[in-house]
Amino acid sequence: MESTDSPTVLLKEFTQRKPFRTRSLVITFFGDIVSQHGGNVWLGSLISVLAKFKINERLVRTTVFRLVQDDWLEAHRLGRRSYYRFSEYGKQEYERAARRIYSVHEADWSGSWQLVILRGVSEERKEKLSRSLRWQGYRSVTAGVLAKPGEGGGDLIETLRKFSAQDEVLLMSATTPEISSAEIIRDLVYKSWRLDEVAQGYNQFLNRYRPILSWFKNNEGETETLFETACFVRLMLIQDYRRLLLQEVPIPRRLLPTSWPGFDARHLAAKIYHILGPLSVKYIKTELESANGNFPEAAPGFSKRFNEFS
Structure with a gap:
């Protein structure tokens, strides 16, 4: 009987989720793995990896085609084989996300806010723009107004330029005066950013992955099966x-x-990643192919992921 804390049980639960987000998983694969090993991958390798998650070849092909159409991926052919990599847009978007996933940048908050007032952004571009701004911390506080505690920074300007929206939004800075109640501000943040739902998600993450950390600590070794398991986990x-x-x-x-x-979820993710990283790379280098053959060694920056907890 399979142990309830095993990666097999985790994989079964993962693949049974509804809706299953194939597109998102493909982006994670390119950002977490492909970007660190040369930047491109043979479609056959991608199909092989996603088969582990019970994603069939047809759905993989459809997903990468749509990601190319949406300017997340680029395709190129060598002979009869197709290879994929992040487009410039996809690379920028994931690198922005990676700064939050793999490292911590906490700054003192002075009470300042950045406001983005959407005036004339077309509906066609608004969805992509809003999605990018969500990654940067903006949330709707009233109709047509997005807010974020802190300064806008270079990411905001870069995003507006990317979507040619500099002349279609109004940027404003605001400051919370000392007279404002701290409880009112926390309540605004709690509701606008739906922190109750986020906290629930973090607690589910902790319950799901704490047993996985214990499993890997109890299953140390150097086997091909363990390398493969580490990659998929x-x-x-x-x-x-x-x-x-x-x-x-x-x-x-x-x-x-x-x-x-x-905070606990971040520490847990870092601990598990430090175990999985070296093990998974041994599988990745031998089983996945790029346009230049087997995947090369991981990029120097790979060892710095989650390094504040090392």
């Missing part, structure tokens, strides 16, 4: 953690509830 870990970060957004610590489960 790593994908599930980052997929789940990335989805949580998309919901949470970077909020100053003083605006969060006490005993925020996101």
